[in-house]
Amino acid sequence: MKVYFIGAGPGDPELITVKGQRLLKEAEVVIYAGSLVNPALLGWARPEARIYDSSSLTLEEIIDLMEEAVRKGQKVARLHTGDTSLYSAIQEQIEALEARGIPYEIVPGVSSFSAAAAAVRKEFTLPGQSQTLILTRRAGRTPVPEAESLAALSVHRASLCLFLSAHCLKEATQELATGYGLEAPAALVYKASWPEEKILYGSLADIADRAQKEGIERTALLLVGDFLRGRGQRSRLYHPAFSHGFRRKKDEASHHHLDETGS
Structure with a gap:
């Protein structure tokens, strides 16, 4: 055993x-x-x-x-x-x-970050928008390496999910604004996938105040990034003009069909 x-x-x-x-x-x-x-x-x-x-x-x-x-x-x-x-x-x-x-x-x-994305009905990795997801936390009683500070990570402007930091959102959002800017879209997901799940939307400028008004101080994830706008480019994977190992692009498929039939 x-x-x-x-x-x-x-x-x-x-x-x-x-x-x-x-x-x-x-x-x-x-x-x-x-x-x-x-x-x-x-x-x-x-x-x-x-x-x-x-x-x-x-x-x-x-x-x-x-x-x-x-x-x-x-x-x-x-x-x-x-x-x-x-x-x-x-x-x-x-x-x-x-x-x-x-x-x-x-x-x-x-993971709860997957449940949070499902709750806000968004994809972290959008073509032409972001292909990187940062999972991190703010330093507290458990320290965080200086190179991984929120201010340092924010300069990448990648999609971000912040764990274990709902009790210090005001400080966290100020640090994230270093790279993202205060107008960056943000969402706070409280108890993702639980019956009492709650979602707050806003920006880095106001999401902490919204959370305070709702009395949310723990068990919540902060999502930050342009992926929340949902304005990425169309995926090439299912584009008719894109071919891969399992599908020819449409014009190739048409030519192949013509060659086989002799038409």
Whole structure:
């Protein structure tokens, strides 16, 4: 048996992956990030499963629970919000498990940035607009390298999704305005994919004030960039004048047809 780090998705219980749901149903022990993971997901767990909320536990206590279960031949489902590769603090758990010789596997999930894009009905990467997405956070108790400051990143004017910064939006928007400008379009998505999801639209000049009026101080993502205007060029992938390995452009297809028929 082993520990399974499972990306539980952004909130909607149906946005957990098929594999993640299967492993959650099979696990004898479930450890979930109670401050962020939707407790509705626990409905997939076995009635007799031992369930622990990790929000009140230390790393050492979490690893002890994992080790005890695996040594007994039990499967452990470790639920993290969104996708495990982003702001999930799994690396320190992985290193602790490896030090104790405990096997593990990582099961990716749907990130909240994907759910936020779906909520605002936009695509981060628009032809002729932006082909880069920046996922970042503002420095707080967890520092951020100086080269990755919001002011430094803003000069790229790429599509951007800001995590873990809803409590300091005023400062964050001022720093982002360095490169984007105050009139850059912005959207704040609160609890993306949850029943209480809320979306605020504005610009870097006013989105923080809008959030304050709504009382939003956590569990929200800030989206910034021209992709929110939805004015990119048409994709070449489906353009009739563009050919690729699976389709000839229309004039080529017509000539090919004429050659074959002799018309």
